[in-house]
Amino acid sequence: KNKIVRPKGYTVSWHSNPAIEKHHFGNSHPMKPWRLTLAKSLIMSYGMHAAMDTFISRTATKEELEDFHTEDYLDYLKTAKVALPDDETVKDYNLGGSDCPIFDGLFNYCSMYAGASIDAARRLANGDSDIAINWSGGLHHAKKAEASGFCYVNDIVLAILQLLRRFPRVLYIDIDVHHGDGVEEAFWSTDRVLTLSIHKYDGMNFFPGTGDLDRTGPDDEANPGAHHAVNVPLYDGIDDTQYIYLFKTIVGMCKDHFRPSAIVLQCGADSLAGDRLGRFNVQVKGHGACVAYCKSLGLPLLLVGGGGYTPRNVARAWTHETSIAIDCDKDLDPVIPDHTPYKSFFHYDTLFPTLEEILVGDPRPNKNSKKRVDEIVSSIREQLRMVNF
Ligand code: ZLM
Numbered sequence: 001k002n003k004i005v006r007p008k009g010y011t012v013s014w015h016s017n018p019a020i021e022k023h024h025f026g027n028s029h030p031m032k033p034w035r036l037t038l039a040k041s042l043i044m045s046y047g048m049h050a051a052m053d054t055f056i057s058r059t060a061t062k063e064e065l066e067d068f069h070t071e072d073y074l075d076y077l078k079t080a081k082v083a084l085p086d087d088e089t090v091k092d093y094n095l096g097g098s099d100c101p102i103f104d105g106l107f108n109y110c111s112m113y114a115g116a117s118i119d120a121a122r123r124l125a126n127g128d129s130d131i132a133i134n135w136s137g138g139l140h141h142a143k144k145a146e147a148s149g150f151c152y153v154n155d156i157v158l159a160i161l162q163l164l165r166r167f168p169r170v171l172y173i174d175i176d177v178h179h180g181d182g183v184e185e186a187f188w189s190t191d192r193v194l195t196l197s198i199h200k201y202d203g204m205n206f207f208p209g210t211g212d213l214d215r216t217g218p219d220d221e222a223n224p225g226a227h228h229a230v231n232v233p234l235y236d237g238i239d240d241t242q243y244i245y246l247f248k249t250i251v252g253m254c255k256d257h258f259r260p261s262a263i264v265l266q267c268g269a270d271s272l273a274g275d276r277l278g279r280f281n282v283q284v285k286g287h288g289a290c291v292a293y294c295k296s297l298g299l300p301l302l303l304v305g306g307g308g309y310t311p312r313n314v315a316r317a318w319t320h321e322t323s324i325a326i327d328c329d330k331d332l333d334p335v336i337p338d339h340t341p342y343k344s345f346f347h348y349d350t351l352f353p354t355l356e357e358i359l360v361g362d363p364r365p366n367k368n369s370k371k372r373v374d375e376i377v378s379s380i381r382e383q384l385r386m387v388n389f
């Protein structure tokens with residue numbers, strides 16, 4: 001079992017840096033960079049690092065970060081100290097609150113996860129990698145001059161900008177339970193990036209409060225970005241069957257109409273059942289099926305992380321998804337190897353615990369009717385009729 005070999009005929013690169021994982025957002029903050037250590041140790045205990053080109057990522061340069069962010073914001077981020085209660089700048093940049101605290105090494109943390117996504121994108125653009133992975137990236141809420149929702153620097157926007165130097169069109173797909181608002185906003189007015197986010201939507205009752213079905217791009221038809229934002233708003237409790245159906249149907253339609261030359265998939269693991277912040281019933285296999293479907297399209301593929309607030313399940317999902325990328329998912333023993341560091345953190349020694357094992361309390365009822373799912377698909381089918389390459 002677990003005979004891991006390099007995939008035949010294509011190259012996967014894995015970009016990470018142990019220094020990223022050492023940062024702390026503060027006591028009991030849901031975002032825990034050490035989940036990356038847990039994921040990495042599980043990936044390595046299966047021996048999957050031997051099947052990839054592995055890179056210790058570097059810090060992004062100021063110039064690279066300025067491809068999207070303002071110099072003022074970056075300067076502030078660099079020098080930010082734990083805020084004084086009356087510091088006005090903190091309010092301007094949305095830094096220092098409980099979602100986006102200022103912590104030790106903040107700028108280093110941001111530059112490193114961004115450096116990893118930029119390098120991963122450059123390898124795809126140069127044809128050095130066919131699939132590139134950065135589980136420390138995927139921080140989709142960050143704006144040009146503002147932190148938001150645990151995100152300070154938008155590594156996804158920076159990576160897509162690299163891809164656009166080589167490829168005419170990039171399809172961005174976001175399976176984090178939250179709306180990918182920062183990436184959507186950054187490419188709102190261009191027809192070279194089609195953004196697709198699947199998320200829980202309940203108006204202002206669920207962060208960030210945007211991403212309804214009718215948010216499809218600029219209203220002005222003459223704007224090239226019109227119709228190039230696709231949003232799939234869902235209710236609590238969606239299961240694997242519905243989720244995979246929606247994913248394949250909608251991504252398939254986006255591929256046919258938009259004809260992307262590369263794909264970026266944000267694999268936020270807070271869409272999994274049992275997540276501390278999430279509300280869905282998606283399981284590791286359903287989440288992984290999205291990665292497998294994107295891979296099957298045969299385009300340069302960038303996989304980034306994102307949310308994920310129950311670290312043991314984040315590690316399971318990103319381990320399974322790494323195995324899909326290198327095409328060894330069928331060869332993996334679902335029993336977590338005995339020599340895995342932190343093995344006891346996993347509670348159950350399988351990559352694929354049942355819903356009963358995952359859920360702490362009562363099952364979450366599925367509030368998504370078949371009628372609603374069909375309504376979403378037909379609305380997006382109408383929208384994509386306006387997108388044609
Ligand atoms: N309060 N501590 C997803 C980003 C979600 C905004 C409501 C903060 C939390 C949350 C922080 C320890 C991604 C909001 C929430 C309480 C204003 C959000 C610190 C618990 C804690 O215990 C906590 C004292 C904290 C934050 C919960 N924040 C849950 N949900 C969202 C942001 C990021 O997964 O999409 C990508 C990485 N913020 O709902 C409030 C409105 C701040």
Ligand code: CA
Nearest residue numbers: 174176178198
């Ligand atoms: Ca999403």
Ligand code: ZN
Nearest residue numbers: 176178270307
């Ligand atoms: Zn999220």
